[in-house]
Every structure is written in C-alpha cells, then in structure tokens.
Amino acid sequence: MTTNCDEHPLTEGTAQALGEYMHGEPWVDMPEDTRLAYREHAAIFLAAFQGTGLQVHNTTNQAEAHPPIQRWSVETHDPAADEWIPGTPHRNRHHAVKRYEALTEQRPRWTDGTPVKRRIVREATQYSVEEQQ
Template sequence: MTTDRIPVAHSVVYAVRGVPEVPDEYNAERTIAPHEITLTYRAAEDSQLGRVHAYVKGWWMQDGSRVPMDKPVGRHFWGRDFADWPEWLAAEARLHDPDDTVHTCPGRWGGPDCRCFDDEAQPGTEAYPPQHRWRVELFDYLAEEWVPGGTRYPERNQAMERCQAMREKAPVWKDGPPVQRRVVRETTTYTVETEHMPVAEAQQDGARS
C-alpha cells in the first residue's frame, strides 16, 4: 500500500510582547493583548478565505486593565490581501511567508532581478541602486531590546532559513521563556549631495521646491 502525504499548509507559531492590542470580535468594550501568534499559510488560496490565516491569542483588556480570567482568548483573521487585518499583523504575516514569490515582480524577492523596492529610489539623486541586506535579530528579554545579529545576508530567503533553523535549534532560553527572533531588512542608499548634482538636474530640483 502506498501512503501519500500532500502538504496543504505551513504554520509558524511564536510568542510576542509589546505588539498593539487587537479589537475583540464580539465585545466592543474589550481588546486582546497578544502574547502568541499563529500564522498558517495554505499551499493553495481559498476563494473566500484567502491563503493566509492568523490566530492571535492573548488576554482580555478593558479600560486599560487586564480582565481577570483563567484562560487566554483569541481572534481569527482571514481574508484576501489582509484587507481587514491590523497593519502590524499583516506585516508579520508577510515577514514569515514561506512563499517568497508573493510580491510585485517576477524576480526572486531581494535577488538581483527583484524590483519590489524600486519605489524607494529617488531619480536624479541616486548615485547607485539601493543595497538591501537581511539579518536575524534576537530579543533580549532581560534588557527588553532587540539585539541585531552580526551576519548580513544578501537575499531574504537566506535570513528566513537561518531564522527558522535557529528557532528549531534553540526555541527557549535556559530558564524557560521562549526565544523571540525576527528578520530585519537593512537598506543602504547612495544619494548625491545637491551641490554635486549635474547643473540641469539641480536646477530642475530647485524649480520643483
């Protein structure tokens, strides 16, 4: 007998702290202070629910205080194009998306043919195209700050793979709390100072200002 195993989804679960509260779906007076996020990415997009699902788990909050309760609550987020998602949660979903082809150009995300970041360029003032690098950061929960990693990767998928490997190898601190990691994009731009621009470009820039 042959056993077929067909992957239909990929999930990422991680603890969070310090992210914005989300509205409770059924009680307008309460919000949810997140402490755990589950992101699920389907291999094929659902025509109604979309491809990405998020479950935000946390504690009820009301009037700035935590509501006494024994168990956390949660809220589901579905939908195509993150239309009804909080902006920060949509950014988290894009950050951990295993499909690095979900962007606006045919080139590999962050690769030499990727045009996703071309809108950051400033025509006439850029000496060279912007340079993008990615790195993995670790949250120091004692110092309560993010600590940047030393290695910078030329492509996003390299940093994502490294981040996932580190999560699997060391998911918790020795004293118990979960280790929080994230991938950060670093962009270097090379801008020509106004006094060193060609005369025609400098005059046009001055006329626009």
C-alpha cells in the same frame, strides 16, 4: 530566443535586481559571464512587455549615486536588556528566512525555559548625490 541586451534602457537595472535577488550576492562581485546571463534574462523579460499594453517605467533616480543596498538579518530579543540584538546580515531574504528557521529549531527557548523571540529585519540603504551650494 536571442536578444540584444542593449535594446531596452531598463535591461541593466532589471538584470542587476534579478541577479542580486537570485544569485544572493552583489552585482559587482558576480563573474562577467553570470552578469551577461542575467542581462539576457532581463532582455527577454522586458521584451515580453512590448505590445502587451503594460507599461514599464524607468524609476531610476538621476540623483542616485549607487544602487540601493538591502540586507536582511535575524534579530533576537534579549529580555534581560529589553532590546533587540542584531544578527549576521544576509544579502537576500531567503538566507535570512533559512537562518530564522534553523535558530528557531535549534534554540527555541532560553535556558530558563522562556521562549526566544526572533524577527527578520530588512535594512535598506539608499545613496543619493547632494547638490553643491
């Protein structure tokens, strides 16, 4: 199926969300041919909604300066300090889950035999344009 990527106003945002989720890296870091492929997939996806009665709404905030950023990390609870220690951030949840599973398998207990507590945390950053006074 051939589609025109510019047919639907949501194609770029949908492509970006799909690409970052599936590819695991920021949209701006992807090669242009990869971004084009995700635009094609988004156009096909959005075209499937036409004529179904389902509504696709543009939820882009006009005051949004940049797309939101989401990162996931595995935090470890330090019982001596009684606080959660952050881990390395990952650009998609899948990588954080794999890291969580690997850490749990490799190091399930502290040296004194106490089970290690871990959790997956999502950080979401949103950029907005402030009104000038």
